[in-house]
Amino acid sequence: MRYKMMISLGLISLFTSCQLGRSHKAVVAKNAILFVGDGMGIAQMTSGRLYAGGSFHQMNYEQFKYTGFSKTYSSDNYTTDSAAGATALAAGVKSYNGAISMTDPKWESDHKSKKLQTLSDLAKSSGKSVGIITTTRITHATPACFYAHVLNRNSESEIAEQVLKSNVDLWIGGGREFFLPKKRGGKRPDERNILDEMTSKGNVVLDNIKDLKKYGNLDKPILALLADSHVGYYQEGKAESSLDQMVKEAVRLLSKNPNGFFLLVEGGRVDHASHINQEEKMMAEMVELDKAIGSVFRLTDSDETLVVLTADHETAGLAINGYGPHSIAKGKRILGKTIARHPKEKTRPIITWSTGPGRSLYEMHSAAHTAVDVPIAAKGPGAENFSGWMDNTEIAIRIARNLGLEFVESTNLRSMRYLNNLKK
Numbered sequence: 001m002r003y004k005m006m007i008s009l010g011l012i013s014l015f016t017s018c019q020l021g022r023s024h025k026a027v028v029a030k031n032a033i034l035f036v037g038d039g040m041g042i043a044q045m046t047s048g049r050l051y052a053g054g055s056f057h058q059m060n061y062e063q064f065k066y067t068g069f070s071k072t073y074s075s076d077n078y079t080t081d082s083a084a085g086a087t088a089l090a091a092g093v094k095s096y097n098g099a100i101s102m103t104d105p106k107w108e109s110d111h112k113s114k115k116l117q118t119l120s121d122l123a124k125s126s127g128k129s130v131g132i133i134t135t136t137r138i139t140h141a142t143p144a145c146f147y148a149h150v151l152n153r154n155s156e157s158e159i160a161e162q163v164l165k166s167n168v169d170l171w172i173g174g175g176r177e178f179f180l181p182k183k184r185g186g187k188r189p190d191e192r193n194i195l196d197e198m199t200s201k202g203n204v205v206l207d208n209i210k211d212l213k214k215y216g217n218l219d220k221p222i223l224a225l226l227a228d229s230h231v232g233y234y235q236e237g238k239a240e241s242s243l244d245q246m247v248k249e250a251v252r253l254l255s256k257n258p259n260g261f262f263l264l265v266e267g268g269r270v271d272h273a274s275h276i277n278q279e280e281k282m283m284a285e286m287v288e289l290d291k292a293i294g295s296v297f298r299l300t301d302s303d304e305t306l307v308v309l310t311a312d313h314e315t316a317g318l319a320i321n322g323y324g325p326h327s328i329a330k331g332k333r334i335l336g337k338t339i340a341r342h343p344k345e346k347t348r349p350i351i352t353w354s355t356g357p358g359r360s361l362y363e364m365h366s367a368a369h370t371a372v373d374v375p376i377a378a379k380g381p382g383a384e385n386f387s388g389w390m391d392n393t394e395i396a397i398r399i400a401r402n403l404g405l406e407f408v409e410s411t412n413l414r415s416m417r418y419l420n421n422l423k424k
């Protein structure tokens with residue numbers, strides 16, 4: 001009798017845990033913050049640590065409790081671009097390189113690409129606020145996937161127009177040029193001034209981070225565009241704002257919503273510096289990204305805020321080579337050379353790249369992305385769901401579930417099923 005009861009209780013709990021496993025209802029986070037280091041492979045992270053303080057230095061991201069790996073391939077390529085990568089992270093769906101939250105038409109029965117539901121849509125539908133922060137143009141592939149839908153990432157003028165119709169409460173980043181017509185110094189092929197159109201719709205448009213401090217809430221959506229194009233590199237001292245400063249302002253404003261928020265934070269220029277093989281620029285961007293992660297840990301309550309860090313892909317095949325005492329790979333000295341361990345051996349740069357225009361094995365005008373798996377790290381309610389190996393699409397699906405939400409649009413579900421069938 002007792003045994004039977006144990007079995008039936010066991011079955012009930014198994015059933016319940018399956019149910020919970022599907023919906024993740026057991027752990028519901030109020031807020032979710034997704035950090036994306038664009039082009040950030042493990043070697044970018046390690047070199048950032050050595051640059052920040054050497055082998056013994058500890059980064060803020062080491063406070064993440066659970067870690068895993070993301071498989072980044074896109075629907076049409078073994079190596080993803082940032083558009084397909086961000087579509088996966090925003091909508092839980094693999095699509096083709098270049099897609100901005102649109103389905104792969106090859107996976108649709110009518111061969112027509114469809115708009116995808118995103119984490120921003122889900123968060124908004126449950127009364128949460130949505131924020132998007134990037135060090136690139138706000139119209140660039142990664143941030144765009146969280147509010148826009150276009151067939152090709154290069155349609156940045158069209159992406160800028162979609163800001164008008166989006167449900168985002170706060171943007172902070174660069175990229176004024178695609179909001180302004182040519183006669184106003186912009187890059188739009190038409191005469192429209194999207195910034196004026198935003199203002200006349202009752203939104204707030206700002207061009208510097210200091211003005212953001214004047215606002216105590218997000219009653220009106222705020223579009224803060226700090227630069228004409230990308231925010232400047234930190235290492236050059238040209239950044240209009242630190243990512244850390246942007247994150248602090250965003251958390252302050254978004255936290256006012258009692259229903260919570262979803263925030264995307266992109267350290268976008270790790271990728272750009274890697275494309276041009278500029279290791280010091282890249283490492284400085286990594287340190288800045290880490291500083292912003294530290295601020296989030298200090299400013300949010302880990303009982304209610306899920307924080308996830310990942311990358312869309314690795315860029316340029318970064319390697320940290322050779323041997324030597326700790327002192328030669330600490331701070332700026334990591335830009336130097338290894339110790340020769342054999343009389344016939346030459347010293348080599350500590351940092352090299354597989355592709356690109358600098359110290360690389362294969363010279364290319366701009367370095368290529370690589371197909372290697374990238375890290376995932378998570379802290380907060382439901383963080384344990386982010387350990388192990390998973391497709392990049394799972395990150396969006398699991399963030400949604402940890403917020404007590406599910407992707408329900410048939411477009412998303414069709415592509416999710418299509419991928420599952422391919423994997424069988």
Ligand SMILES: [Zn+2]
Nearest residue numbers: 039082271315
């Ligand atoms: Zn790239």
